[in-house]
Amino acid sequence: MPPRKTNRPSKKDEGLARTDNNLKNHSWPIVYPINQKNFYTDYLKRDDQALVWRQRSELPRPEREAKDRGLMPDGEPEKDSIGADGKEDEEHPEVWGSRVIIIHPGSRNLRIGRASDALPKTIPNVIARQNAQSEWEEDPHPRPKRLRTEEESRDDIEDTGDNTPHRRTRGSRKSTTLAEKEPPYAESSFQTLFNEISQELKMQMRQNKRRVLPNSREGVINHNKKYVPENIKEHNDPYRAEWTSVETNLLHFVGHEALHIADNSHPRYKLFWPLRDGVFNEHDYVSKRRWHEDVTVILRESFSRELGIGPEDYEGLSAVFVIPDLYDRIYVTEMLDLLLREFRFSQVCLFQESVAATYGAGFSSACIVDIGAQKTSISCVEEGMVIPDSRLNLKFGGDDVSTTFMQMLLANSFPYSDINLLRRYDYLLAEDLKVKYTSLNEADVVVQFHNFHVRAPGEETIKYGFKTYDEVYLAPFSLFYPGILDTNDKLRGRRSLWERSYDLYDDVPNDPVSLAQNSLHRPATATVNEDIDMTDDTGFGISNRPGSTGLTVPTTSESTPKTPHTGSPIPEEALEVPEGLNVAAIGNSHSKAGGSDPGDPDSENEVLPMLPLDLAIIESIRYAAKGDEKRSKDFFSGILLVGGGSLTAGFNHLLEERLIRQKGSLGNLTISSPPRELDPQVLVWKGASVFGKLTSTNEVWIKQSEYDILNSRVLPYKTLWMW
Numbered sequence: 001m002p003p004r005k006t007n008r009p010s011k012k013d014e015g016l017a018r019t020d021n022n023l024k025n026h027s028w029p030i031v032y033p034i035n036q037k038n039f040y041t042d043y044l045k046r047d048d049q050a051l052v053w054r055q056r057s058e059l060p061r062p063e064r065e066a067k068d069r070g071l072m073p074d075g076e077p078e079k080d081s082i083g084a085d086g087k088e089d090e091e092h093p094e095v096w097g098s099r100v101i102i103i104h105p106g107s108r109n110l111r112i113g114r115a116s117d118a119l120p121k122t123i124p125n126v127i128a129r130q131n132a133q134s135e136w137e138e139d140p141h142p143r144p145k146r147l148r149t150e151e152e153s154r155d156d157i158e159d160t161g162d163n164t165p166h167r168r169t170r171g172s173r174k175s176t177t178l179a180e181k182e183p184p185y186a187e188s189s190f191q192t193l194f195n196e197i198s199q200e201l202k203m204q205m206r207q208n209k210r211r212v213l214p215n216s217r218e219g220v221i222n223h224n225k226k227y228v229p230e231n232i233k234e235h236n237d238p239y240r241a242e243w244t245s246v247e248t249n250l251l252h253f254v255g256h257e258a259l260h261i262a263d264n265s266h267p268r269y270k271l272f273w274p275l276r277d278g279v280f281n282e283h284d285y286v287s288k289r290r291w292h293e294d295v296t297v298i299l300r301e302s303f304s305r306e307l308g309i310g311p312e313d314y315e316g317l318s319a320v321f322v323i324p325d326l327y328d329r330i331y332v333t334e335m336l337d338l339l340l341r342e343f344r345f346s347q348v349c350l351f352q353e354s355v356a357a358t359y360g361a362g363f364s365s366a367c368i369v370d371i372g373a374q375k376t377s378i379s380c381v382e383e384g385m386v387i388p389d390s391r392l393n394l395k396f397g398g399d400d401v402s403t404t405f406m407q408m409l410l411a412n413s414f415p416y417s418d419i420n421l422l423r424r425y426d427y428l429l430a431e432d433l434k435v436k437y438t439s440l441n442e443a444d445v446v447v448q449f450h451n452f453h454v455r456a457p458g459e460e461t462i463k464y465g466f467k468t469y470d471e472v473y474l475a476p477f478s479l480f481y482p483g484i485l486d487t488n489d490k491l492r493g494r495r496s497l498w499e500r501s502y503d504l505y506d507d508v509p510n511d512p513v514s515l516a517q518n519s520l521h522r523p524a525t526a527t528v529n530e531d532i533d534m535t536d537d538t539g540f541g542i543s544n545r546p547g548s549t550g551l552t553v554p555t556t557s558e559s560t561p562k563t564p565h566t567g568s569p570i571p572e573e574a575l576e577v578p579e580g581l582n583v584a585a586i587g588n589s590h591s592k593a594g595g596s597d598p599g600d601p602d603s604e605n606e607v608l609p610m611l612p613l614d615l616a617i618i619e620s621i622r623y624a625a626k627g628d629e630k631r632s633k634d635f636f637s638g639i640l641l642v643g644g645g646s647l648t649a650g651f652n653h654l655l656e657e658r659l660i661r662q663k664g665s666l667g668n669l670t671i672s673s674p675p676r677e678l679d680p681q682v683l684v685w686k687g688a689s690v691f692g693k694l695t696s697t698n699e700v701w702i703k704q705s706e707y708d709i710l711n712s713r714v715l716p717y718k719t720l721w722m723w
């Protein structure tokens with residue numbers, strides 16, 4: 001029988017601690033491990049051992065309640081609190097929620113307001129700072145990127161007389177002459193894909209018994225080539241653009257003012273957007289300090305201008321800060337630090353976007369599809385909790401639609417060929433054209449004539465006319481066909497300022513993980529999906545799914561796995577992999593940032609997550625349902641579209657059609673828009689404001705005193721989800 005193991009030091013061990021002369025070589029007592037079999041502790045297992053709960057329970061009841069409701073700033077005596085005694089202060093007629101500020105920052109828009117307000121104030125999330133050059137002067141490549149042959153450039157210059165009203169004389173001319181040096185964003189591959197989806201759209205329209213006139217595109221191109229723009233004298237233009245006056249020589253402007261500074265102003269200003277693709281903008285910033293400063297200035301000035309809240313008020317206010325579902329841990333801790341240390345709000349609460357959307361819409365469970373300007377996030381929420389594995393964060397949105405629309409127009413000889421989205425007036429123009437003319441209704445795919453005015457600062461207004469055909473449909477359709485998007489710039493500079501957050505003890509990245517998101521990183525050759533049972537849990541097993549996700553009505557595909565090829569964003573091949581959605585290959589084969597290992601979601605260099613929107617929704621629901629058909633049906637019958645990108649006409653209908661085509665007959669499919677005619681762009685803010693007014697949410701507020709002691713370690717106690 002082998003000798004029994006005990007915790008007592010063996011003779012051999014003891015010998016190590018002693019030298020030959022039997023004297024110890026150190027005087028440290030040796031601590032031997034406890035025998036786990038006979039050991040029990042309730043350390044950190046009871047609420048009364050956590051500082052945050054103990055502090056609260058030690059307060060007298062009225063004070064505790066006043067604090068929980070955000071009525072009394074942390075640390076102030078009871079008599080100073082407003083409304084704590086149930087009476088109203090004359091200065092602050094106690095509208096419920098008026099002392100809670102809701103902050104929802106986005107890549108393009110910042111939404112702020114008091115919880116008592118019906119709607120938020122929307123401010124462009126941008127700051128203009130004095131700089132030697134504007135952003136378009138710093139970057140020689142116009143957006144959308146072009147690849148002109150030398151011959152074309154020469155022809156252009158020869159053809160254009162001095163008196164043509166094209167923007168030949170402006171600094172932007174530089175961009176055209178530098179065209180040959182541009183990175184080879186494959187215009188030819190863009191053109192091929194454009195032609196491909198255009199053909200498929202035609203076929204689909206014919207199937208739907210719509211009339212497709214031959215040579216429509218050629219007609220549009222011929223018209224646009226021949227169009228001669230018209231100069232309009234300044235006094236004849238009633239809608240002259242109002243540019244922000246920079247005579248005051250201020251060092252910075254924020255929001256609308258920043259966006260309306262003339263590109264050629266003296267002094268020059270450069271725009272900085274603190275968030276890019278829904279995360280830190282590390283592409284345009286050179287230091288963390290400058291980023292902090294910019295965020296602080298944007299928030300401070302927006303509070304003061306839009307809400308009439310000055311720095312002296314912050315200590316009496318609580319803030320609900322809306323964060324993405326699949327957040328960067330560092331981003332959350334930095335923002336929390338900013339709000340509690342820099343602004344010194346009395347207390348702060350973190351709230352996830354998709355949960356906020358369900359609060360706003362009054363749903364208890366739903367699949368939230370949030371199409372923003374630069375990111376699209378999809379999450380399934382059940383009974384007020386996000387299902388962690390269902391979260392997807394894709395790096396495309398409304399901005400990509402604008403760029404693609406311009407690119408398609410340029411491919412069809414758009415008369416304003418010099419458009420450059422890096423210039424403010426062109427960016428605003430492109431946004432305007434997109435909002436006005438893009439549509440996902442097939443009925444709008446006809447040759448149409450539109451006109452618009454280019455109002456460049458300090459120059460005469462120029463009136464242009466142009467014809468469109470299918471580009472009005474195909475540009476927003478790019479969300480279902482992300483391979484056509486120019487993804488070269490995405491993720492550029494990522495992790496250059498902020499390192500990823502690592503666990504203190506085991507040194508592994510501790511950003512939240514989602515199986516759905518990780519599936520985007522899986523190598524193209526994966527054959528077995530270990531994460532989830534891929535049998536047909538949603539009623540549309542991958543192997544049975546129709547082969548094409550393009551526009552045409554699909555045919556059943558064979559089930560041989562193939563390696564997807566770079567040019568095709570349509571995941572025909574991916575769908576054919578029987579054991580799992582081979583999504584990594586769909587968007588990443590052409591858009592990997594850096595030389596990362598796509599199979600490793602934790603690898604330093606990130607892989608750009610891209611997936612057609614309809615497939616992404618299916619993927620998210622599949623991971624949420626985990627094989628339970630009823631749950632899957634519930635999520636399909638409660639898809640909620642939010643975010644500005646979902647505002648394109650016909651979006652709901654097209655998404656519905658494509659999902660039905662993908663998943664076959666599986667109960668009800670309902671794609672809802674926000675109720676009560678709420679703008680989908682503000683629904684998340686609205687939901688957070690509902691939450692901010694609840695009285696039973698005291699456990700999620702992080703107070704100054706707690707933060708002072710525990711810092712971000714307070715978060716595991718104060719989040720609605722597993723931090």
Ligand SMILES: Nc1ncnc2c1ncn2[C@@H]1O[C@H](COP(=O)(O)OP(=O)(O)OP(=O)(O)O)[C@@H](O)[C@H]1O
Nearest residue numbers: 106107108109372373374375398399643644645647
């Ligand atoms: N009527 C409309 N039709 C089409 N697109 C629209 C419309 N209105 C707004 N958008 C687009 O919605 C986007 C802005 O949406 P939203 O404010 O939800 O984004 P964000 O929160 O700033 O960005 P993100 O969620 O990416 O961080 C812009 O790209 C804008 O062009």
